[in-house]
Amino acid sequence: MRFMVAFAIVSSLALPLVASVEAQTRLPRTSPAERNTDAINRRIQQDQRILGVEQDIQSKSNQIRQNVERDRLFAPRYLPPMPRTGCGRGRVC
DSSP: HHHHHHHHHHHHHHHHHHHHHHHHHHOOOOOHHHHHHHHHHHHHHHHHHHOOOOOOOOHHHHHHHHHHHHHTTOOOOOOOOOOOOOTTTEEEE
16 A cells, blocks of 8 residues: 555656656647748748859859850961972972
8 A cells, every 4th residue: 555655656746757858859830930931941042052053154154155255366367378389289390
């Protein structure tokens, strides 16, 4: 009998502690407004990443364009071949 009374007292003290520990480990549910805000923030971050990639592509495209223009500007000009002295092909000297 004493054992049962002691067990009842210990269990009545221990159960609220276990319940409070379990309650502290669970996270509260997110509200619809929070979920909406999180979704908006994710979309903004995704848009920023896409914008960064587009800017990188534009920058590299501009650099390639500048390189092509510079190569065209400083490309060696075509010079006609110099005539050889002496007889040309098919000529009798």
